[in-house]
Amino acid sequence: MQSLSPPTSLTQTRTASDTDKAMQKKTTVDLKIRTPQETEIDAILKLFEYEVRAGKMLPRYPDKIRKELDNWLVATDGDHVVGCVSLVFFDDDLCEVRSLAVDRAYRGHGLGSDLVKAAVQMAAGRGMHRVLSLTRAVSLFERLDFHQADVACFPEKVWRDCEPCPFRDCCDEVALVYYLDDSHH
Numbered sequence: 685m686q687s688l689s690p691p692t693s694l695t696q697t698r699t700a701s702d703t704d705k706a707m708q709k710k711t712t713v714d715l716k717i718r719t720p721q722e723t724e725i726d727a728i729l730k731l732f733e734y735e736v737r738a739g740k741m742l743p744r745y746p747d748k749i750r751k752e753l754d755n756w757l758v759a760t761d762g763d764h765v766v767g768c769v770s771l772v773f774f775d776d777d778l779c780e781v782r783s784l785a786v787d788r789a790y791r792g793h794g795l796g797s798d799l800v801k802a803a804v805q806m807a808a809g810r811g812m813h814r815v816l817s818l819t820r821a822v823s824l825f826e827r828l829d830f831h832q833a834d835v836a837c838f839p840e841k842v843w844r845d846c847e848p849c850p851f852r853d854c855c856d857e858v859a860l861v862y863y864l865d866d867s868h869h
């Protein structure tokens with residue numbers, strides 16, 4: 685498996701000086717990344733509210749999330765859900781990092797990257813070989829050793845998601861892939 689350092693720590697405490705204004709009311713934050721509970725689905729949906737309303741993201745549906753809860757991770761600060769990510773599996777080789785979101789007050793401090801790292805670890809644990817991402821946050825993924833790719837190389841993705849997508853004629857997302865073994869290098 686290619687080197688990808690584990691999330692800084694799945695449980696980490698950062699001081700307020702590391703964080704932005706919205707977090708300065710607190711002296712510390714207690715960030716954890718873990719599988720969500722059903723009761724946290726509304727909080728997950730809230731993380732996408734702005735992007736969905738702005739037409740930058742397709743809506744996510746609670747029933748679908750409930751059915752696939754084991755494929756989701758949330759970042760929590762105490763009792764609060766402040767970030768999430770999910771994996772979507774195409775077959776026993778390829779999966780996709782999807783639904784990455786971080787509460788606006790917590791952005792820019794590496795939490796999004798930690799969620800992606802945790803999702804890659806989850807993919808490795810499920811025996812996957814390739815992890816795909818379609819994203820605008822290209823620098824975030826490239827820093828984690830994802831490599832830009834042509835989405836046409838992923839017919840599983842194109843046929844299942846891109847063809848029926850309402851944004852398909854104006855898609856500004858870039859495909860990137862992470863290889864979990866050395867056979868592709």
Ligand SMILES: CC(C)(COP(=O)(O)OP(=O)(O)OC[C@H]1O[C@@H](n2cnc3c(N)ncnc32)[C@H](O)[C@@H]1OP(=O)(O)O)[C@@H](O)C(=O)NCCC(=O)NCCS
Pocket residue numbers: 735783784785786787790791792793794795796797798818819820821822823824
């Ligand atoms: C994308 C997101 C999860 C990043 O969370 P984060 O905690 O700020 O992530 P990190 O601190 O690890 O990394 C931030 C990097 O992502 C980049 N980034 C975030 N959103 C971006 C976007 N829409 N377009 C381009 N780059 C973006 C930032 O510019 C920053 O890069 P830099 O360090 O080179 O300046 C967060 O911005 C978010 O929730 N955005 C709205 C939801 C969304 O767009 N999700 C889709 C992403 S696949």
